[in-house]
Every structure is written in structure tokens, then in C-alpha cells.
Amino acid sequence: MLKISNLHAGIDGTEILKGIDLEIKAGEVHAIMGPNGSGKSTLSSVVAGREDYEVTQGHIDFEGEDLMDLAPEERAHKGVFLSFQYPIEIPGVTVTNFLKTSINETRKAQGLEPMPANVMLKKMREKMSLLEMDKGFLSRSLNEGFSGGEKKRNEIFQMAMLEPKLAILDETDSGLDIDALRIVANGVNKLKNKNNAVLLITHYQRLLDYIVPDFVHVLYKGKIVKSGDKNLALELEERGYDWIKEEQPA
Amino acid sequence: MPHAPADAVKALRYKQNNDSMSNEDQLLEEVTGSDYKYGFYTDIESDKAPNGLNEDIIRFISAKKNEPEWMLDWRLDAFRKWEKMTEPDWANIHYPKPDFQAISYYSAPKQKKTLDSLDEVDPELLKTFEKLGISLDEQKRLTGVAMDVVVDSVSVATTFKKTLAEKGIIFCAISEAIQEHPELVKKYLGTVVPKSDNFYAALNSAVFTDGSFCYIPKGVKCPMELSTYFRINEAGTGQFERTLLIADEDSYVSYLEGCTAPTRDENQLHAAVVELIALDDAEIKYSTVQNWYPGDKNGKGGVFNFVTKRGICERNAKISWTQVETGSAVTWKYPSCILKGENSIGEFYSVAVTNNYQQADTGTKMIHLGKNTKSTIISKGICAGKSNGSYRGLVKIGPRAENARNFSQCDSLLMGSSCGSHTFPYIETQNKTAKVEHEATTSKIGEDQIFYCNQRGIGEEEAIALIVNGYCKDVLNQLPMEFAVEAQKLLAISLEGSVG
Ligand SMILES: Nc1ncnc2c1ncn2[C@@H]1O[C@H](COP(=O)(O)OP(=O)(O)OP(=O)(O)O)[C@@H](O)[C@H]1O
Numbered sequence: 001m002l003k004i005s006n007l008h009a010g011i012d013g014t015e016i017l018k019g020i021d022l023e024i025k026a027g028e029v030h031a032i033m034g035p036n037g038s039g040k041s042t043l044s045s046v047v048a049g050r051e052d053y054e055v056t057q058g059h060i061d062f063e064g065e066d067l068m069d070l071a072p073e074e075r076a077h078k079g080v081f082l083s084f085q086y087p088i089e090i091p092g093v094t095v096t097n098f099l100k101t102s103i104n105e106t107r108k109a110q111g112l113e114p115m116p117a118n119v120m121l122k123k124m125r126e127k128m129s130l131l132e133m134d135k136g137f138l139s140r141s142l143n144e145g146f147s148g149g150e151k152k153r154n155e156i157f158q159m160a161m162l163e164p165k166l167a168i169l170d171e172t173d174s175g176l177d178i179d180a181l182r183i184v185a186n187g188v189n190k191l192k193n194k195n196n197a198v199l200l201i202t203h204y205q206r207l208l209d210y211i212v213p214d215f216v217h218v219l220y221k222g223k224i225v226k227s228g229d230k231n232l233a234l235e236l237e238e239r240g241y242d243w244i245k246e247e248q249p250a
Numbered sequence: 251m252p253h254a255p256a257d258a259v260k261a262l263r264y265k266q267n268n269d270s271m272s273n274e275d276q277l278l279e280e281v282t283g284s285d286y287k288y289g290f291y292t293d294i295e296s297d298k299a300p301n302g303l304n305e306d307i308i309r310f311i312s313a314k315k316n317e318p319e320w321m322l323d324w325r326l327d328a329f330r331k332w333e334k335m336t337e338p339d340w341a342n343i344h345y346p347k348p349d350f351q352a353i354s355y356y357s358a359p360k361q362k363k364t365l366d367s368l369d370e371v372d373p374e375l376l377k378t379f380e381k382l383g384i385s386l387d388e389q390k391r392l393t394g395v396a397m398d399v400v401v402d403s404v405s406v407a408t409t410f411k412k413t414l415a416e417k418g419i420i421f422c423a424i425s426e427a428i429q430e431h432p433e434l435v436k437k438y439l440g441t442v443v444p445k446s447d448n449f450y451a452a453l454n455s456a457v458f459t460d461g462s463f464c465y466i467p468k469g470v471k472c473p474m475e476l477s478t479y480f481r482i483n484e485a486g487t488g489q490f491e492r493t494l495l496i497a498d499e500d501s502y503v504s505y506l507e508g509c510t511a512p513t514r515d516e517n518q519l520h521a522a523v524v525e526l527i528a529l530d531d532a533e534i535k536y537s538t539v540q541n542w543y544p545g546d547k548n549g550k551g552g553v554f555n556f557v558t559k560r561g562i563c564e565r566n567a568k569i570s571w572t573q574v575e576t577g578s579a580v581t582w583k584y585p586s587c588i589l590k591g592e593n594s595i596g597e598f599y600s601v602a603v604t605n606n607y608q609q610a611d612t613g614t615k616m617i618h619l620g621k622n623t624k625s626t627i628i629s630k631g632i633c634a635g636k637s638n639g640s641y642r643g644l645v646k647i648g649p650r651a652e653n654a655r656n657f658s659q660c661d662s663l664l665m666g667s668s669c670g671s672h673t674f675p676y677i678e679t680q681n682k683t684a685k686v687e688h689e690a691t692t693s694k695i696g697e698d699q700i701f702y703c704n705q706r707g708i709g710e711e712e713a714i715a716l717i718v719n720g721y722c723k724d725v726l727n728q729l730p731m732e733f734a735v736e737a738q739k740l741l742a743i744s745l746e747g748s749v750g
């Protein structure tokens with residue numbers, strides 16, 4: 001589904017990603033871990049098409065198409081979803097209105113009619129109960145005054161509504177309390193099927209207890225320096241990153 | 251409607267075309283004799299007054315409208331005051347001063363040139379109509395395309411008039427009111443905006459010919475939104491409009507002015523006056539959506555809009571002004587409230603968009619005179635392109651205004667880096683018990699916000715529309731539902747292509 005090869009990207013002439021190779025197939029769950037500042041969020045932004053970052057080398061192939069040729073909204077229309085590490089506030093725009101616009105713009109791009117209001121409402125109710133969210137959310141301004149955990153849950157709510165092919169969850173677990181983590185993780189698991197894929201970015205094993213990854217990668221200084229199965233995450237939890245850093249050529 | 255003056259003009263034209271003396275000519279002598287009585291001597295070819303402004307022109311206008319003597323005297327007084335005034339230039343706007351002697355101050359209600367089909371209409375205009383979702387019939391009406399009688403709109407207008415009449419509500423052209431309801435006009439005209447209030451108000455008082463009059467009797471809640479739209483036969487907007495709206499004790503009215511369709515006008519200068527009178531316990535909601543032609547991308551053409559809008563509140567009365575302004579090359583406008591009666595309330599909700607080379611200097615004045623008076627000001631400025639938007643607000647608390655309260659929120663949203671926004675809040679307090687709060691913010695549409703929308707499949711233009719509508723929500727919420735929907739679309743259109 002997603003194939004990243006030799007990706008180099010940076011900002012204002014500083015290289016942040018220094019040759020990333022990563023392949024994610026339909027039905028798989030991947031986790032990326034790594035110390036602060038190693039480039040995890042940069043990678044997700046570049047895949048999503050943030051224009052601040054300049055891609056200097058490499059390719060990102062999504063379902064046989066070169067993502068580099070597509071604007072961020074077009075990537076979204078193709079089914080790329082990013083749950084932001086820091087969700088943005090949009091004052092005065094309700095969650096409902098935002099989602100309605102988002103869904104219908106996506107449908108428009110796919111040549112579909114707008115989703116009928118009753119269908120949308122029904123779906124919203126369904127997904128809200130899946131994520132155990134309060135109905136009151138729908139009429140609040142997007143992310144404005146939301147607690148850290150509420151913002152994250154709202155990201156997953158949007159994901160549930162949009163049903164993307166590839167969901168990149170950038171530290172969705174941070175900020176969630178113990179119960180919320182379980183609820184959100186169960187929600188993600190329920191949405192998971194053999195046709196879609198998830199890329200989790202996280203610092204902690206506890207998320208991976210719920211959403212079990214097929215592959216775990218360690219990103220360090222802009223490169224994937226180690227890949228393994230779910231046991232790699234357990235090892236990191238125990239030993240930290242020092243041993244990996246030491247393995248790197250100086 | 252008065253007929254004599256129009257006939258007189260017809261007769262006059264007739265004279266120029268026929269040398270032989272006839273019955274009509276005798277009639278002409280008789281009718282134009284009254285013109286001479288007022289010292290009118292200019293030889294007129296058409297229903298248009300010659301350029302320039304002097305007392306004779308004012309006599310001419312007044313005679314054309316078959317006005318009573320008191321009205322003419324009122325105009326002449328205004329003119330004499332205007333002559334002694336100088337055009338203000340303290341507003342934060344720059345424009346070539348109009349030459350007031352180069353303007354013709356009267357043309358008879360022109361038959362709009364009718365077109366045979368929409369194919370003859372400027373395609374740009376049609377595109378905009380389409381985006382606004384204006385129906386085909388409505389498009390034809392607005393562009394002056396000949397139309398079959400639309401049974402629907404006629405019957406709507408008729409039912410509308412009937413319902414109003416049953417309630418005793420008067421809603422008509424101001425010139426009609428001068429004829430039919432002189433006692434009301436005489437009693438209230440110029441009581442809120444005196445003739446000498448400012449340069450443009452004085453000019454308007456001397457020469458106005460178009461506009462609306464509205465009276466809501468005691469205890470009557472007007473059952474529908476009053477819209478200038480329904481004053482058919484009066485379509486189109488005059489250069490010097492005068493609106494007088496009186497809500498008698500314990501009455502309520504919601505009044506809509508303007509339309510979202512782009513309004514082009516060959517007249518560059520527009521100077522309107524609006525006076526609202528809310529008697530004890532009455533409430534007036536006055537909403538404006540204004541979309542004058544702002545000039546092209548280079549700042550050429552466009553309407554200069556200088557408006558004086560003011561309302562007075564008696565005891566327990568309430569006036570709220572809501573406006574969405576996207577048009578005009580130059581706008582100078584401060585809808586205001588005089589809170590004279592105890593417990594009266596004034597509100598001002600405004601969205602002003604400036605783009606390209608537009609300049610706007612708008613705001614409000616809240617004058618607290620009575621005890622326990624309250625006012626709220628919510629102003630949202632949006633500047634794009636090379637435009638310049640200013641908010642200028644005055645909150646004045648008089649010495650007898652015990653416990654007066656004001657809350658002001660003035661926000662500006664900048665798009666791009668070539669535009670400017672300025673806030674000038676003036677606060678004058680003469681009573682220590684007053685509480686005045688002022689908040690102001692300036693923000694930019696963040697790239698973060700746009701990227702977030704993009705990531706959810708929302709393209710740049712849509713994203714901007716969404717963010718801007720969110721930013722203006724507190725104001726848009728004040729508009730009647732249908733108007734609000736149109737206003738949202740209008741905002742999106744006026745900002746198209748302004749970022750990127
Ligand atoms: N817009 C930017 N401008 C300047 N530097 C940036 C920008 N974005 C990222 N960087 C830098 O690139 C590096 C990688 O940042 P990134 O946010 O991708 O790290 P991360 O792995 O997600 O870290 P964390 O675990 O703390 O979220 C950091 O040194 C960061 O300061």
C-alpha cells in the first residue's frame with residue numbers, strides 16, 4: 001500500500017529525514033518508535049504532504065501512485081489520514097460542520113454525491129458510541145478548549161468517520177488516561193481490517209499492548225536503524241535507546 | 251405617487267419637439283409656472299437635473315417629488331448647512347475627493363435597460379450568481395432581463411402587503427410617506443441624524459429622493475422580516491437613500507437591507523442616511539448585507555460608500571445592528587445607538603471584509619445617556635490583498651448613565667502580509683459607576699489550520715471559507731437564517747484567491 005524509498009527531506013536546508021525506506025502492506029500494523037526529535041512527526045507530515053518540508057530525494061508510493069505529485073487534500077481523498085500529535089484549533093467551526101465539510105469534499109473528489117444528513121448523523125452516533133464520546137462534542141468548536149485527551153479522541157473519531165486506507169497515528173496515546181487509551185485502542189482495532197493499514201508512532205509499549213503491531217521500527221536521527229517484530233518494542237521498553245545509539249557508527 | 255411633476259416634464263419635452271402652439275403647450279405653461287415660482291429656470295431636456303448643486307436644483311428635486319413646502323424648507327436648510335461644512339478627512343482612508351458640482355442630483359426613476367436574455371449579461375456576474383445559488387428568475391430580476399410575470403413572486407408580494415396592512419404596519423418609499431404620512435415624517439425625520447450631523451448627512455438631507463419608510467404601531471410584532479426586496483418597483487438602490495424606521499411602544503421589527511448579489515452602479519458616490527427610532531419597550535433588529543462593486547483588482551472603479559446610520563432607544567428599548575460588508579472601494583460607516591432611555595440596549599455586530607485595494611473605516615458609536623444602559627460591540631475585520639481595514643469605535647458614558655455597561659470585542663484577521671488593520675477604540679466615561687470592557691485581537695489564518703483542513707480532504711479555498719466563517723460566527727449567528735447562509739457564501743467568494 002505504502003512504499004517509501006530512500007526518502008530525504010528537510011526544512012530550510014537542514015536535512016531531517018536522511019534516507020528512509022519503509023513498506024506497509026494492506027492489513028498490517030506498523031509501529032515507529034524513537035527518541036524525541038528523531039524525525040517521526042516529520043515523516044508523517046511529509047507523507048501527508050505538508051509543504052513546509054522539502055523532499056530532496058526519494059519516493060513515496062501509495063497504491064501505485066507517486067504521492068509527491070499530489071496536494072495534501074488529494075492524498076487525503078486517496079485515503080491517507082494523519083492523526084496529529086498536536087491537533088489544531090479552529091474557533092467557531094463545530095466538529096459536525098468540520099466533519100461534514102471533510103466528508104463531502106472527499107466524496108466530491110471521488111465523484112460521489114454529498115452524504116445525506118440522516119446517514120451522516122447515524123454514522124456519527126455510531127462512531128461516538130464506539131469511542132464512548134459525549135454527544136455534546138459535536139456542537140463544540142473544533143479542538144477549542146478541548147483537553148489533551150479529548151483532542152486525541154476527537155482525531156480518532158474523525159478517522160472512524162472518514163475510514164481511511166492508511167491511518168498514521170502520531171502519538172495518539174499521549175495525553176489519554178488509562179481508560180481512554182483502552183477505549184481509543186479498541187476503537188482502532190474495530191476499524192482495522194485486511195484492506196487498511198495503520199502506522200503508529202508512539203513512545204510507549206502500553207499502546208502496543210492493545211494494538212499489536214506486525215512490525216516495529218526504530219527511527220533515530222532521520223533513519224530507520226532497526227526493525228523487528230513486537231518484541232523489539234518490549235526490549236526498548238526495558239533497555240531504552242542507548243544500546244541502539246551505541247550500535248550506530250559515530 | 252404624485253403625477254403632476256412627471257407630467258410636467260413630459261410636457262416640457264413635448265415642447266422642445268413641437269414648435270406649434272397647442273393645448274398641451276398651454277397646459278405646460280400652467281404647470282411649469284409653478285417651477286418658475288420657485289425660481290427654476292434651467293432648461294431641462296430630460297428627467298435629469300443638470301450637474302451641480304444649488305438652491306434651484308433642490309427646488310427642482312422637491313417640485314419633481316411634489317413635496318409639501320415644509321419638506322422643501324427642510325432641504326434648503328440642510329443645503330445651507332452643508333455649504334458651510336467641509337468634507338471630513340480624518341478617517342483612515344484615502345481616495346480622490348468627489349467633485350460635488352460634477353454630480354447630477356436627480357434623475358427620474360429610470361426604466362432599467364431590459365435585456366432579452368441572460369446571454370447578454372456579463373458572464374463574470376453570472377458565475378458569481380451561480381456560486382451564490384441565486385435562482386434563474388432572481389438572476390433575471392437582478393440583471394434586468396425581461397421576465398414573464400412570475401406568479402409566485404407577485405403573489406408573495408401581495409400577501410406580504412396584505413398581512414402588513416392588517417397589522418397597521420406602514421412600509422413604503424420615503425417619498426410616498428412624505429405624501430401619505432406627513433405627520434410621522436415631520437415628527438421624526440432628522441431627529442436622530444440632524445441635518446448638520448456631518449458633511450454627508452447634510453448632503454443627503456438636501457437631496458435624498460429614494461429610500462424606505464417604516465412604521466410599526468404600538469404593541470405590534472411585525473410577523474415577517476421586512477426587506478427592501480419586497481418593495482418591488484423600487485428595485486435598485488439610489489445614490490442618496492434615506493431610511494426612516496419607527497417602532498412605536500412595545501413593538502418589534504426585523505429589517506433587512508441590501509442583497510448579496512454584487513451591485514454595480516454607475517454612481518461612484520453613495521451617501522445614505524438611516525434613522526431608527528425605538529420607543530419605550532420596542533425592539534429593532536436591522537441587518538445589512540452589502541456587496542457594492544469594490545472596483546477591479548487594481549483598485550479602479552468601485553463605489554464610495556459614506557453612510558450615517560443611527561438609532562435612538564427610549565426606555566427599555568433595544569436596537570441591534572448587524573452588518574456584513576464585503577463591497578465598496580471605500581466604506582465609511584458607523585452604525586450607532588443613542589441609549590437615551592433607562593435599561594435600553596444597543597448592539598453592534600459587524601463583519602467587514604476588505605480585499606485587493608479596498609479601504610474600509612467602520613465601527614460604531616454607543617452613546618449611553620440613561621441609567622442601566624447596556625451595549626455590546628462585536629466587530630470582525632478580515633483584510634486580504636493590499637486592503638486596509640479600520641475599526642473605529644466610540645463608547646461614551648454620560649454623567650447620568652448610572653451602571654452603564656459596555657463590552658467590546660474587536661478582532662481582525664489578516665490574510666497575507668500586504669494588508670493592514672487598525673483599531674481605534676475611543677472611550678469617554680463621565681460616570682464612575684460605568685463598566686467598559688474592551689478586547690481586541692489580531693490573528694492570521696495559520697498555515698497549521700489550513701494544513702489540518704487539507705489533511706482532512708478540504709482544499710485551500712474551502713478551508714479559508716470554513717475558517718473565516720468560524721471566525722465570523724458570532725456575527726453571522728445574528729442574521730436571519732437565510733440571510734446568514736447567503737452571507738457565508740458571499741464571504742467565501744469575496745476572499746477567493748486571496749491566499750496562496
Ligand atoms: N518546522 C520545523 N522547523 C524547524 N525545525 C523543525 C521543524 N520540524 C521539525 N524540525 C526539527 O526536526 C527534528 C525532528 O522533529 P520531529 O518533530 O519530526 O521529531 P519527533 O521524532 O516527532 O519528536 P517527538 O518524539 O518529540 O515528537 C527536530 O530536531 C525538530 O526540531
Ligand SMILES: [Mg+2]
Nearest residue numbers: 040041042085
Ligand atoms: Mg513527534
